[in-house]
Amino acid sequence: MQADPVSGLPPELASEAARVGEDVDALFDKLLAIPGDRRDRLYEAMRHAAIGGGKRMRPLLTVAACNLFAIDRDRALRVGTAIECIHVYSLIHDDLPCMDDDDLRRGKPTTHKAFDECTAVLAGDCLHDIAFTVLADEATHERPSVRAELIAALARASGPSGMAGGQMMDLVAEEEGPLDMDAITRLQQLKTGALIEFSVEAACIMAKLPEAERTPYRGYARNIGLAFQIADDLIDHSGDEEAAGKRVGKDAEAGKATFVSLMGEDAARQQADLLVEQAIEHLAKHGEEADLLRAIARYVVKRNH
Amino acid sequence: MQADPVSGLPPELASEAARVGEDVDALFDKLLAIPGDRRDRLYEAMRHAAIGGGKRMRPLLTVAACNLFAIDRDRALRVGTAIECIHVYSLIHDDLPCMDDDDLRRGKPTTHKAFDECTAVLAGDCLHDIAFTVLADEATHERPSVRAELIAALARASGPSGMAGGQMMDLVAEEEGPLDMDAITRLQQLKTGALIEFSVEAACIMAKLPEAERTPYRGYARNIGLAFQIADDLIDHSGDEEAAGKRVGKDAEAGKATFVSLMGEDAARQQADLLVEQAIEHLAKHGEEADLLRAIARYVVKRNH
DSSP: OOOOTTTOOOHHHHHHHHHHHHHHHHHHHHHTOOOSSTTHHHHHHHHHHHSSOSOOHHHHHHHHHHHHTTOOHHHHHHHHHHHHHHHHHHHHHHTSTTTTOOSEETTEEOHHHHSOHHHHHHHHHHHHHHHHHHHHOGGGOOOHHHHHHHHHHHHHHHSTTTHHHHHHHHHHHHHHOOOOHHHHHHHHIIIIIHHHHHHHHHHHHHTTOOGGGGHHHHHHHHHHHHHHHHHHHHHHHHTOHHHHTSOOSHHHHTTOOOHHHHHOHHHHHHHHHHHHHHHHHTTTTOOGGGHHHHHHHHHHHHOOO | OOOOTTTOOOHHHHHHHHHHHHHHHHHHHHHTOOOSSTTHHHHHHHHHHHSSOSOOHHHHHHHHHHHHTTOOHHHHHHHHHHHHHHHHHHHHHHTSTTTTOOSEETTEEOHHHHSOHHHHHHHHHHHHHHHHHHHHOGGGOOOHHHHHHHHHHHHHHHSTTTHHHHHHHHHHHHHHOOOOHHHHHHHHIIIIIHHHHHHHHHHHHHTTOOGGGGHHHHHHHHHHHHHHHHHHHHHHHHTOHHHHTSOOSHHHHTTOOOHHHHHOHHHHHHHHHHHHHHHHHTTTTOOGGGHHHHHHHHHHHHOOO
16 A cells, blocks of 8 residues: 555554544644633643644554554543643643743744743643543543553653653753763653553553553553654754754754764664564554554654654 | 740641641652652752742641541641642742742742752652642552542642633733732632642542532632632732742732732731631531631731741
């Protein structure tokens, strides 16, 4: 089959990614309904950041992982949207002048550019809360024990032992000088890996899979998390700003070590391919119900944005 | 009995407040143990903001409200500490240059002054996560349904329909001009009231009190929340920076309407006293198990910091 000429996605993945994108947008549209009072700007800022952009990689992963266990698509989407809330909040705060100071995100002005810094800080903080509101809500129809486990795991993945901890490591590395391979791997496992891993782990939690049976899915998630980051480094390295929808070449500019700067472009590409192969091997016992996860793994290193 | 000469607290409240302060500090000390890697600065920033400061008004309220239902002190303290995480995170973000731009908090340099802005943003974000980690943790020994209800209510109280929503209203009011009494009451009910209300509501959730029986406790919390804010306005108006431990006179400087600017100092004091009286009336059916809540209500308007 031919890849979609616009997105570069294989057709079976392109149609599912498009559906997930629409469904997540529809959920955000409900969650972020303009209240019609002095908080309108806050909600407009959240809508600006959350609706109609991004690859929706994390909700897509959750939907794909839920396929393995025949978990309802609506349940997967709610959880995926909660994860996307965390992802979007982190992008808003990351782009702030005191952080990465970026003007462009997903091809649009960043939230503090389109609104103002104060509104951007609050919009990030609010999406952070909404993630947990969505998971804790009785309307999810998850059992309370599942809701509590999802929340505990998501808070861990986004906090100091996950995403935010990785961001701190990144900040300190800028000051203390380039990292080695081990340190960069650890940093990326926290900074981008933890949330990607949770996107898959969430399906295991919803399926009430015993701890011992979760190992292959964690292996899959860890491998594609690293492959995803290497691909990101390659995109940043390539310098195609238009395709990326954000400023590129930042890492080299900041003198930061990346997988690409440490291994070289060719070895990084090979490493990413190997990680994808290993990710797919973790799904060996599954049939076609794992095809979407396999397609995502292959796409992760082929994408150009 | 005589009031404590240093804190101005009546002795029975002074000793309980001191104990809660120590217990919350001890919990923070464990939760924020320095990891010994490139995240150390992040943890030091969180410790700077969270440990050894503040009135611990919210955890004290949770402990006092748990007294009503004979709920274990340890359970109350864990939940109170989660609430304090949210309170401290909001102070860190509030003090940022793009927000209130404050240098002094609880008599110490604000987090972005003691560290840097980027670390302060991340430290706030992480305390935000830790609040939910603490509540979701199985080690709380709360039933999953109680954990899920606590989390849903806390996320609501801190997000766009609570604290952060109130902050946005405050920001917009600065630009659009002074508010009237109704608008200020609504703003304060969100900005400071929602979290104070949750501090009491949490006890009702842990006690599995049916919805219909929660009304008097919500009434108590709403009244002292407003009285607390009026007292805050009076402190800001009085201009005693040393006692307050933070910059004062900010509202007048910013041309903001407050309860004091709208009602005048005397009427504001009377209004606060009336709210306290009403708060105490809501506890009429309780005996001495409500004495601590009564003492807090009285203290709320007597404090000078």
